Amino acid sequence: MAGIYIHVPFCKTRCHYCDFFKSTKVQYRNQFLGQLLKELEERSDFFSKSEKVIHSVYFGGGTPSLLAVEQLEEVLNVIRKEYSLADDTEFTIEVNPDDLDAEYLSGLRSLGFNRISLGIQSFFDEDLKKMGRRHNSIQSRNVIEQTFAAGFENVGIDLIYGLPWSDQEKFLQNLIVMNQYPLKHLSAYHLTIEPNTQFGRDKKRKKLSEIEEEQSEQLFWMLHDEAEKLGFEHYEISNFCRDGLYSRHNTSYWTGKSYLGAGPGAHSFDGIRRFWNKSDLHQYLESGYQSGVSNEILTENDRFNECLMLGLRTRKGIDLEDLKANHFGLMSQFENNIQKWTERGLLQQECGRIFGTRKGWFLIDGIIEDLFEV
Structure with missing residues (x-):
């Protein structure tokens, strides 16, 4: 994909x-x-x-x-x-x-x-x-x-x-x-x-x-x-x-697949690193993308947080087995953190997935921020 x-x-x-x-x-x-x-x-x-x-x-x-x-x-x-x-x-x-x-x-x-x-x-x-x-x-x-x-x-x-x-x-x-x-x-x-x-x-x-x-x-x-x-x-x-x-x-x-972004200001992701071209049209025209491209290697916390940020904004939410397979060491704290949101009726677990309820989906950005690993 x-x-x-x-x-x-x-x-x-x-x-x-x-x-x-x-x-x-x-x-x-x-x-x-x-x-x-x-x-x-x-x-x-x-x-x-x-x-x-x-x-x-x-x-x-x-x-x-x-x-x-x-x-x-x-x-x-x-x-x-x-x-x-x-x-x-x-x-x-x-x-x-x-x-x-x-x-x-x-x-x-x-x-x-x-x-x-x-x-x-x-x-x-x-x-x-x-x-x-x-x-x-x-x-x-x-x-x-x-x-x-x-x-x-x-x-x-x-x-x-x-x-x-x-x-x-x-x-x-x-x-x-x-x-x-x-x-x-x-x-x-x-x-x-x-x-x-x-x-x-x-x-x-x-x-x-x-x-x-x-x-x-x-x-x-x-x-x-x-x-x-x-x-x-x-x-x-x-x-x-x-x-x-x-x-x-x-x-x-939203599902963490690789993508290449071309043009000034475009972002790319190879599964491990994030790249971005500088948002500068004149530099791009004069020297091409290489003069302005930057990159960073995502830490495990970064990848975990991105999975939450992107997945919980979708109706299907996140597959908990996939999350566990990729971030086993972070799951114990995560499960403790989501408990308060499920008790308040804002997150729901069903069929091995976690997702926002009707009440919680509108508030999902704030919930995601609270669940972030820092």
Whole structure:
């Protein structure tokens, strides 16, 4: 289940909530492409023999749909040449509604992309404008229809909830609109106001504030209940799917599989070490990834904590036998620590797994932090 992640760091404009590494200097796309192809060639021996076969290739950003079809083809040609791909590899690309038309979507299809993630965020123009998005609600609806018309079946969208100026009923309308289409995946993220964003600056000036925790919890469970009524499985805190079509790429992260991240700011993991490319576009363009790549060897405590952090955010939770096999020396303390959470009805053990209850899942990040080995 190894995967490759391509970070395309360009955006035409900066959304007011986004804290991902990005640049609006789109004129450097060709130069970026040259360094990206070189990085993919030079790191072709990254994966061990046991995880040599790649099951997912994911283009994220930034805005991958700012690359032309011909540029994406160059990247995929190198990946297909240098890496061993499974016959059923999942090829995903994140796209912005205002970058797409029928010709571009047809081009993506011809390249072998079989999964599309549309950055819708909201079907309300007021929300989109306040978030600094470039598209409008009409474009959102049109591009969903065009994506299916181009022959894509595994189509998902992103939505953001917890907007300070909005309410529960308005977000429910987003789900009602979403249900008009045969979408297979939903990623729904609660707004977090990060310091180095426009929203962060607005918060500092007291022009904006996050909603109360009680309202957040109500929205979370409304989202959960309504999405499940529409046939979606809530399989991870922020992710829902129909017909068992999990994001294979993200699932590999959550289950500790190896992945290679290429591009400035991208992260990689080989099962023992974590690597990260420096979040510096100009350094990447001038000197390539090698001048900025760093790495660290994860201690047993680090690996144990990552297993908790990633596994308990999923609906299935953690297999206790697997945890014991990999971290036997830490299990006694862990079992003592989880007892208080099971007694409070926030964690549950069943069929050899530990997972959050309905009451506990919303609070899972705090529970995970308490369970960490330091």
